Amino acid sequence: MELNFVSVEGNSKNYKIAVGVLAGLFLLGLICYAISYYEGHYLFGSSNVIPWGMPIVVLIYFIGLSAGSLILSTLVYVFGQEKYKPIGRMAVMLAIALIFGALVAIAVDLGRPENFWRLFMFFYWNNMTSMFAINGILYSGYFIISIAYLGIILSGNKVWMKRWGCLAIGWAAMVHMGTGAIFGFMAAREAWFTPIKPLEFLTAAVTSGVALLIVVLILTMKFTGRDLRKDMVISLSRLLIVFICILALLIFLDKMTHLYAPERAAVLYSLTGHYAWVFWVLQIGLVVVLPLAILFNKKLRTIKWIFIASLSVVVGVFFERFFLVIPQAGFPQQYYPGHIEGVYGAVGQFAFTPVETLVSLGIISMVVLLFLLGLKFMKALPEKTPEEIAAAAAKIATPKTEEALKTDIPAGPLVVENKPS
């Protein structure tokens, strides 16, 4: 029951165009970052009221996706769910690309990145009561652990795969709960201050991780001309349903604790104020309502609709992070009883600036680029079956149409037999 993995050739026109466009966006982001470093952060949209902007949104989003997909990969290597084996390597590779993107996003948001090394002078020049310092250990450890994990998986040592996988799953959970604690422990920001935040982050991480994996799986299989196993996608989508339900419950509990307590102004504003549509439409709509409506509908149990549902979760979780970091931070703090007049009582406004947007896009395209290069230079994809090779040959003979792509691919065998070489 062995499964051989291969890399993509990377010679097709689509691949080259994708790599070229992504590299261009990355370079643009790099230039914009250099400008922001020399000019100052007035080029970003953040202000004294909303101190954190898009790089932090991208950071926590990527950390979540990374932790989520690493946790999923342990389904294969620790819990022995052999049916997910074709995606195991891809999930770990994705996790590494995403954590790298997250670390870059942290560096981008710092005003003085050349002082960054102080964060790693543990117990000596850094302050270990800070969640940032604790997360410094967690993030850098996670980066090393996931790279070592990929190495072990590639080497194929089953015992160490299991042991290291246990470490990786625990560490990944801690990484994302630590990220939640950055926000959840801030007593001064009423809307953030809740003990449920770390758990909510972890659930959102796993949810978006599953969704991203489905999206990446479908896209990669489609563009490399492999047969997609429909049963695997459907069982992943069932997993997605469970996590979405838990996430919805945690969001509900979080908001209810804040609304029930007398000091409810900040959360009430975030649910009914100017940016409430971000919460109701982009967060609740895209993460909970639309995916559940699709996934619970038996008629829509096709690859195309599952793809749409997963994509909506991936996009929606981004807006969940966005809503947390930007609109919820903008509510003015109650320095003194009564209504605070003037600017100090005004809700913070966030302006999207071209530099910030391009920097964020640059980070995102860097991650996708890393993933594409990883597909080329590492053996992450399952080997093509003889039928797939025959189908590919047939497709070259007869030009394929859009319709042919959209039709559902029938369920194939669970595990591909290793052909004798």
Add this chain to the structure above:
Amino acid sequence: MARWGMIIDLDKCTGCQECTIACKEENNVPHGSPEEQRRRQDPYWHKVIAASEGEYPTAIIEMVPMPCMHCDNPACVMVCPCKATYRRNDGVIMQNFRRCIGCKYCMVACPYGARAYNYREQEDLPYNRIDPPLRRDLIGAWPFPHRAHGMVEKCTFCFHRIEKALMEGQQIGTEVVPACVEACPAHARTFGDLDDPDSEVSILLSNRTSIILREAMGTKPKVHYLTK
């Protein structure tokens, strides 16, 4: 060791903003262009807020000057990952620009909005400050002797005046006070040692009803307000 604190009499305060201007002059804090103020990216060390309560016939507006509260239990020191923000032995919360990495976590954690970020390279560069001591033998040249963008800055209780007075043997609280206390035309502010029972601040605190801002946060500010 003294524990410096400030008393602000809300009954005397008229909200003239003289303290804000004096702070800007003393510490060379940039004024901020209208564009910066519109986007709320202007650096400030001191602010005066107006809190209103009630409707027109019975409305009341309270002017509350807010420097850094120099909390005894500071949230910013707790979250700073690099020890850039620290509490001096005399209770003043300081920001070390050599160590600050500009992560803005302290701005997120501060319940009083006392911190501001340098969003651009300012024209007013010097801080008029001598701290931290230049340990060139240990650390080398100080990279940020001037105001540079990308760092968080805040009120220092005019610690340079305190240091100078201690060196010259002047009486702090009567002869030497922070710039905002000196500038207040209504004499609404008093500065002194909270641990010294004979100091003016201690006498005021024991004789008048005083409040601290956002007491529920548990930060124990050293800036006290006398109520009307």
